[in-house]
Amino acid sequence: MQDIIFIRTGSYNGLYDITEAVRKIVSASGVTTGLVNVYVQGATAAIMIQENWDESVQHDVISLLHKLVPRGIWEHDHQDNNGDAHLKSGLIGPSETIPIIGGKMGLSTWQNIFLCEFDGPREERRVVVTVLETPSDSPQGGE
Secondary structure, eight states: OEEEEEEEEEEEEEEEHHHHHHHHHHHHOOOEEEOOOEEESSSTTEEEEEEEESSSHHHHHHHHHHHHSSSTOSTTHHSSSSHHHHHHHHOOOOOEEEETTTTTOOOTTTEEEEEEEOOOOEEEEEEEEEEEEEOSSSOOOOO
C-alpha cells in the first residue's frame, strides 16, 4: 500500500510531526507484520525520528544544524540562496523505515516521525508512505 501525506510548512527551518498521519496509513493497510517507509520528495527536506515530549529537542535540532551548516556561505547560494537547505537535507536524509509489529509502528514511547523543512515556507511538501508486508513464518499448507 502507498499513500501521500501533503504538508504546508510555515518557516524556513522547522520540524513537523507527521506520526499520526503515518499511523493512520499503517492502520488502514491492515498489515500486521512488515515495514513502513516514510520518504519526503524534494532536495531541501528530510525525514527524522526524534523525541516529541516537548519542543525543546526539535528546537535543539534546528539550532545544531544552523551552527553546523550556516546560511549564505555556500557555492550553491549563488544559484538560489538555499545551499544550507540542500546540505542539511543530505545530512539527515530523505527517509526512515519503521518496523510494523502487531499492526502498529514499532516506535518507542518517545519516538515520533518528523518532516524536516529546510527551505520553507512551502505551500506543499509531499511525503510518500509505503507499507510493505513481510512474509509470514507460519506454514501455508498444501504441497
